[in-house]
Amino acid sequence: MNTLIFRTMVGPIVTIMLIFSAFICLRGHNAPGGGFIGGLIAAAAIAVLGIAGGATAARKALRVDPLAIAGFGVVIAALSGLGSMFTGSPFLTSIWAYWPLGETTVPLSTPLVFDIGVYLVVLGTLAAIALVLEEEEGP
Amino acid sequence: MGLSLDASIVLMALAPFAAALLAPLVQRIAAPFAGWVLALVPAAIFVFLLGFIEPIAAHRFVQAGLDWVPAYGLTLSFFIDGLSLTFALAISGIGALILIYSGAYLRGHRHLGRFLGFMLAFMGAMLGLVLADNMLALFSFWELTTVTSFLLIGFDHSRQAARRGAIQALVVTNIGGMGLLLGVILAQQLTGQWNLSGLRDFGDAMRENPVYPVVLIAFLAAAFTKSAQFPFHFWLPNAMEAPTPVSAFLHSATMVQGGVYLLLRLTPFLGGTPAWTVTLVAFGGFTLLWGALGAIRQTDLKQVLAQSTIASLGLLVLLIGLGTELSITAAILYFVAHAVYKAGLFLVVGNVDHGSGSRDIVTLGGLGDPMPVTFIAAALAALSMVGLPVTAGFLAKEEMYLGLLGPDWPQILVLIVLVIGNALLAGVALSIAIRPFLGSLLPTPKVPHEAPIAMLAGPVVLGAAGILLALNAGRLGHDIVVPTIAAVLGVAAESHLTPMLDFTSLALWLSAATIALGILVHWQLAPIRSTLRRIGTALGWTFDHGFDAAMFGLIRFAGAVTRLLHHGRLELYLVLVFAGFALAVLVPVFGMGGLEALLPNAELGDWSAKLAWPQLQVHEWAVLAMAVVGLVAILTAKSRLVAILALGVQGAAVALIFLSFGAPDLAFTQFMVEILSVVILALVMTRLKLDERDYREFEDLARDGTLAVVGGTGISLLLMVVLAGAFDPRLSDFFAATSVPIAHGANIVNVILVDYRGFDTLGEISVVLGAGIAILALLRRRRAAP
Numbered sequence: 001m002n003t004l005i006f007r008t009m010v011g012p013i014v015t016i017m018l019i020f021s022a023f024i025c026l027r028g029h030n031a032p033g034g035g036f037i038g039g040l041i042a043a044a045a046i047a048v049l050g051i052a053g054g055a056t057a058a059r060k061a062l063r064v065d066p067l068a069i070a071g072f073g074v075v076i077a078a079l080s081g082l083g084s085m086f087t088g089s090p091f092l093t094s095i096w097a098y099w100p101l102g103e104t105t106v107p108l109s110t111p112l113v114f115d116i117g118v119y120l121v122v123l124g125t126l127a128a129i130a131l132v133l134e135e136e137e138g139p
Numbered sequence: 140m141g142l143s144l145d146a147s148i149v150l151m152a153l154a155p156f157a158a159a160l161l162a163p164l165v166q167r168i169a170a171p172f173a174g175w176v177l178a179l180v181p182a183a184i185f186v187f188l189l190g191f192i193e194p195i196a197a198h199r200f201v202q203a204g205l206d207w208v209p210a211y212g213l214t215l216s217f218f219i220d221g222l223s224l225t226f227a228l229a230i231s232g233i234g235a236l237i238l239i240y241s242g243a244y245l246r247g248h249r250h251l252g253r254f255l256g257f258m259l260a261f262m263g264a265m266l267g268l269v270l271a272d273n274m275l276a277l278f279s280f281w282e283l284t285t286v287t288s289f290l291l292i293g294f295d296h297s298r299q300a301a302r303r304g305a306i307q308a309l310v311v312t313n314i315g316g317m318g319l320l321l322g323v324i325l326a327q328q329l330t331g332q333w334n335l336s337g338l339r340d341f342g343d344a345m346r347e348n349p350v351y352p353v354v355l356i357a358f359l360a361a362a363f364t365k366s367a368q369f370p371f372h373f374w375l376p377n378a379m380e381a382p383t384p385v386s387a388f389l390h391s392a393t394m395v396q397g398g399v400y401l402l403l404r405l406t407p408f409l410g411g412t413p414a415w416t417v418t419l420v421a422f423g424g425f426t427l428l429w430g431a432l433g434a435i436r437q438t439d440l441k442q443v444l445a446q447s448t449i450a451s452l453g454l455l456v457l458l459i460g461l462g463t464e465l466s467i468t469a470a471i472l473y474f475v476a477h478a479v480y481k482a483g484l485f486l487v488v489g490n491v492d493h494g495s496g497s498r499d500i501v502t503l504g505g506l507g508d509p510m511p512v513t514f515i516a517a518a519l520a521a522l523s524m525v526g527l528p529v530t531a532g533f534l535a536k537e538e539m540y541l542g543l544l545g546p547d548w549p550q551i552l553v554l555i556v557l558v559i560g561n562a563l564l565a566g567v568a569l570s571i572a573i574r575p576f577l578g579s580l581l582p583t584p585k586v587p588h589e590a591p592i593a594m595l596a597g598p599v600v601l602g603a604a605g606i607l608l609a610l611n612a613g614r615l616g617h618d619i620v621v622p623t624i625a626a627v628l629g630v631a632a633e634s635h636l637t638p639m640l641d642f643t644s645l646a647l648w649l650s651a652a653t654i655a656l657g658i659l660v661h662w663q664l665a666p667i668r669s670t671l672r673r674i675g676t677a678l679g680w681t682f683d684h685g686f687d688a689a690m691f692g693l694i695r696f697a698g699a700v701t702r703l704l705h706h707g708r709l710e711l712y713l714v715l716v717f718a719g720f721a722l723a724v725l726v727p728v729f730g731m732g733g734l735e736a737l738l739p740n741a742e743l744g745d746w747s748a749k750l751a752w753p754q755l756q757v758h759e760w761a762v763l764a765m766a767v768v769g770l771v772a773i774l775t776a777k778s779r780l781v782a783i784l785a786l787g788v789q790g791a792a793v794a795l796i797f798l799s800f801g802a803p804d805l806a807f808t809q810f811m812v813e814i815l816s817v818v819i820l821a822l823v824m825t826r827l828k829l830d831e832r833d834y835r836e837f838e839d840l841a842r843d844g845t846l847a848v849v850g851g852t853g854i855s856l857l858l859m860v861v862l863a864g865a866f867d868p869r870l871s872d873f874f875a876a877t878s879v880p881i882a883h884g885a886n887i888v889n890v891i892l893v894d895y896r897g898f899d900t901l902g903e904i905s906v907v908l909g910a911g912i913a914i915l916a917l918l919r920r921r922r923a924a925p
Contacts, residue, residue: 024807029884032803034892040811047818067915070908077901092897096883107883111893114900118893121904125911126815132918133822 010052017045025119026112035115039122046127050134058131066131070124077117080110148203148217151184152270155263159256166252174242174593177255181235181262188219188228192618195221200626202272202336218272218336221622225471226269226400228619229392229478234262236597240486241384243593244493254294258388261287265393269400272334274323281319281361281397285312288394292381304377307686311374315364319401322357325350326408338408339629346412355409358401359418366398366452369426373682376433376445383492386441387485387597390448392478399452399474402459403467406627410462419460424556426453431563435664436671440488440498440571444481447524447567450560451477457553458539464624464632465542469535471623472636475615476523476531476605483520483601484571487513490594491575496584500570505580509587512595514576519602521572525565525657526650529638531608533650534615536561540646558653565657570664612636710839717846724853728860737859759799766792778831779824787817804888 025038046066050058062069081092096109158180166173191201204216219227238258245251264287267280285308293305327333329348330341338345345351362368367375375395379386389395402419409415430450437443451473458470490513492498495506507514523532543554580587589595608615616634624632641647660667675681728734755763769789776782794809835843874887874895884890892900 028886028889029893030886032807032886034804034886034889036892037804037807037811040808040815044811044815044818047815051818067908067911070911074901074905074908077904081897081901092901094882094894094897109883111882111884111890111897114897115889115893118900118904121907125907126819128911129914129918130815130819130822132915133819133826 007052010049014045014049017048018042021045021119021123025115028115029111035118036122039119040126042119042123043126043130046123047130047134050131055131055134058134062127066124066128068124070121070128073117073120073122073124075117077114077121080113080117083110144201145203145205147187148201148219148270149205149215151187152217152267153263154180154184155259155266159259159263162256162259163252166255171246172242173251173255174239177242177259178235178238180259181231181238184266185228185231185235188224188231191219191224195219195224195622196618200336204272213275213333214273215276216272216334217270218334219270220336220626221619221624222400222403222626223269225475225619225623226392226396227266229396229475230262230265230269233392233478233482233601234258234388236600237384237388237482237486239593240387240489240597241382243591244384244489245382250294254291254382257287257290257294258385261291261388261393265397268397272336274327274333274335277335278316278320278323281365282313282316284394284397285309285316288312288378288389291385291389292378294382294385295380298380300377301380304374304380308374308378310690311364311371311686315361315371315398318357318360318364322354322361325354325357329354335404338405342408342411345408351409351412352414355412355414355418358405358409362398362401362456363422364398365401366395366456367426367449368398368422368453368456369429369449370682372426372430372449373686375449376442377683379441379445383441383485383489386445387482387489390445391482391485395448395452396455396474396478399455399459399470402456403470403623403627406459406462406467407629410459416460416462420457420553423453423455423457423460424553424560426450427457427560428556428563429453431560431567432671434567435563435660435668436675438500438668440491440500440575441485443500443567443571444485444488447564448481450564451481454539454557454560457557461542461553462628463542464628464630465538467624467627468620468632469538469542471620472531472535472538472615475608475619476535479531479601479604479608480520480523483516483598483605484524484568486594486598486601487517487520488571490590490598493590493594494585495587500574502581503575503583504578505576506587507576508580510576510589512589513598516595516598516602517572517576519605520598521568523602523605524568525654526561527654528640528650529606529609531605531615534609534612534636536650536653537644537646540649541644544645554649558649558656561653562656563660565654566660566664569657569661573661609638612638714842714846717850721846721850721853724850724857728853728856734856734860737856737863762792762795762799765789765795776833779829779833780821780831782833783817783820783824786820787813790816804886 021038021041023038024033024041025035026033028034028038046058046062049061059065083095084091084093087093087095092110092114094109094111096107099106099108158177162173162177165176169176194201200218200220202216202218204214206214238255241255241258242251245254248254261284264280264283268277268284271277271280289305289309292308293301295301296305326338326345329345329350330338332338332341345354348354364371375390378389381389427450430446430448430453434443434446434450437446455470455473455477458466458473488498490510491503491506494510494513495503497503523530526532526536539557540554543550543557545551613634613636616636620636621632621634624630766789769785769787769792772785773782773789776785790813791810794806794813797809798806874891878884878887878890882890882894884894
């Protein structure tokens, strides 16, 4: 697995996969995609990174513990549901806002935050498992 | 006061819990006076409750509540009538004195703040228990007393005996708690009432109901375990491992009286039947004699008091079982008298222990000189326990004898049991008040010295209270006894209590006989004790041992079950999982008539003529072929790695089928899952250092193959059954119609995930995270192991 070609190409491949995963996650509300699929793609990207350069290098590139990413995901997904308490609606009722940006408007919503939470949970959990499996055996 | 009555009663019930939270802080700020400061809370509650005496004596009761779960008609409601007021006054009044005492008794202890907090929390639970109207609230407070008493008994948690005592109390009283829950639910189902105050009207219907015995047993299990009735009495002496103030509080007016309260409270609902009377009188009478004899056997003063508490509880249960106006009067008076003198005597024992360093009645003597105030307090309390005239104990004893004067032999039998039990207790009381304090001073571990004022206030006030209550017998009767009888029996009684003696009454002469017998017991204490000990040694078995045996049996049983089910062989786990899966899909197909939908019926006619090859496009045939090739490759693969890859091929074919049927999201996810599965399975393969080859014995192959075929057939059939049914489009129509207008999303799958069913998804991602943590823990443990 540790060939020169693979090691050279892994940077661009992982970059493309991560960007694509974000794209898939964000477009999910109106077209095939969503946080779950995006998270799977991103986790695959991290796994590929680990296969190419070793788990330690992949962890360094991630900067934070993948499990912390997953935990953060659950937290922001839960927090996104709390906003509706201020409008007097039940937990997790969606709130939408529109942000005019030049020519276009960007729709923002609590389900978007929720979906990003799902993305982070899937990414974090699977990446954590994959990286532990990829780690070199201890002495 | 600006507060409404509702709010102030609820506030009062919750105040001890708030104080419990603040206790460690108070202890830090006002260290030497923490006990005094915190005692203000129960003292304030006591004064607040005194204000209810007048309205309740005027045949009224007070109800207050806050909405809890309005959808189910549940309220956090409180209810004050004569009965709950009597108990609440005892709890808060004695509680205040004991908090003051605790501050000095445990002075300088590292965890004094925590201890005072536990005490207050326990007091709050106990107050809630006697004031609760809603039965679920009653159950919650009941269990809360169990939990907080566990913390108190096991407070000295570095000692094994304390931990054992705490666990024993927890286990035994919790079994009763389950009984209470059962009883509460049954009572609610039968009457439709959640409120204790509402049960009263259903008493007659209840007593004739065929389920009555079950309800009775459930509630009696709760009351008997809490109030330490034989054969559940053994936890109480072991609870003496707690610091002395805890024993003084738990075993006088609180914890163990919870069962007595419950029985009194349920008398209008369940009482009066032969089953009730016989059970309560029999168990109570036996417990009385058992505890009284047990008290004589002991020489540790705390153990003596613990055993005598068991006896007193038996006496109370017996009186409640009799259920006449006089016997209930006696029970109420005895509860009050006992709470006061027993708390006082426990505190006296704490002072003796504190001042001399010993609690053994045999090694103590002559402490009256160095500890005069403690001696006076002990004597006052003991007078009430012996039942000399002009004490609360005397009033109670007169009433119980009065109620049993009659010619029937059961009455005479009960009377004899009462006289003997009381005489034994009187002997015990005399020995506690006389042995350690009179005679010549015996050497003790510490130089005997009097306790500080905070530790004298409680015993002296409680000792004096026993006399003062009797001197004000008229008011006691009017303010406490009559309203309580009204609450228990529903009759308006007239108080005839007076501190005067009536020499024409047979009851008085019975009292005199009791006291005379008591003096005899005290005089012959040593021979009686050694005889009882010889009998005990000859028996060689106690309920305490029985409890240990039962607990070890439980542990061994749990171990055996664990070894049976959790054997650590992954292969068999998987077999179990897939067998369960096959069962789950096949039961609806065969067991619930699903198959009929699939079998050809008469309408179809000659179905063999209608068989035809499906009309598929070329690429659809290709996908099918890909799935079959993947399947064959899995089955014939020589190496595991090839099999894993082939599984991925097969899965990809399934994903393509999803795609061609217009489910892009599903296909997309399936692809990603297949890819990651292959990657992770391959990684696991390299990590686990399995054989490259997957060789199986023929038996294993047959078993796994059968499971695979049965499971696969099952899920296929189930899907066909489901698809054969009529499709109900309401839900999908709703999503299609509303997805864009109200949820602003065109991808219905995603909108369902993040919006319509967002709460489910939140649960799912939490499970994903939890599973991830579990997997990491397993993997890391493997790494840590050599």
